[in-house]
Amino acid sequence: MGRVTERRRVVRIRNGVAGVRPDTLVAEEPLEIRLNGKPLAITMRTPGDDFALAVGFLVSEGVLAGASDVRAVTYCEGAAEDGTNTYNVVNVQLAAGVPVPDITLERNVYTTSSCGLCGKASLDAVRTATRFPAAGADPVRVCADVLCALPDRLRAAQKVFDRTGGLHAAGLFSAGGELLDLREDVGRHNAVDKIVGRALQAGGLPLAGSILLVSGRASFELAQKAVMAGIPILAAVSAPSSLAVDLALESGLTLVGFLRGPDMNIYAGEERITL
Secondary structure, X not given: OOOOEEXXXXXXXXXXXXXXXXXXXXXXXXXXXXXXXXXXXXXXXOOOOHHHHHHHHHHHOOOOXXXXXXXXXXEOOOOOOOOOOOOOEEEEEEOOOOOOOOOOOOOOEEEEOOOEEEOOOOHHHHOOOOOOHHHXXXXXXXXXXXXXXXXXXXXXXXXXXXXXXXXXXXXXXXXXXXXXXXXXXXXXXXXXXXXXXXXXXXXXXXXXXXXXXXXXXXXXXXHXXXXXXXXXXXXXXXXXXXXXXXXXXXXXXXXXXXXXXXXXXXXXXXXXXXX
């Protein structure tokens, strides 16, 4: 299987003096996700937790709602010239009776580490109905002081970022601020899928009463992934997009941006945040 990091030669200039040294970089490789043997999506990701990434992605697509929906997740034979497995193709086999979505060219998805999903036919195709409609009515309340402490806890747990400086992170926290899970990846959307997928595999969906914290901004895609997993609170250290705010208001998701130090902006669901 692929490694999370790789070493590369770099010419480093410090104070006008050049020197050659090895540098640690985060690995980035494509992962093709297949559903019942048919290609569904290709994402650029950091290798690791590939099965969780695949099933987490299918939760956000409205295909899966629980571990019982999955019969098997396996690596497919890779396309290496020497015949070895590249471990870059994962097939998710649905359990008997689970509806198979209509996989058309318009529905096929390509995701990048920078912008997330691309190529969907329209916004109507993106707005997938959640299997957990009660998520918007989740009564959880979180103290603002607890929320403000989470970015430092997330950063302290980012082990690979310390070595590479090139990874995003997603952290799942309890309402009391306990770190429940953390995943790192070149793409924020992949890190979230890995968290959601691991929860599905453990029988933990919906993720009621939890907080999802992401490094960087909060896009529509990340807001949708939170809603689809039944997560009531999404927080980001940077800004949300307008469409993410719209979705939060429509779905009952609490959306927090610019969570830095003692400060934050609450864009939706402010009733869940107590001072």
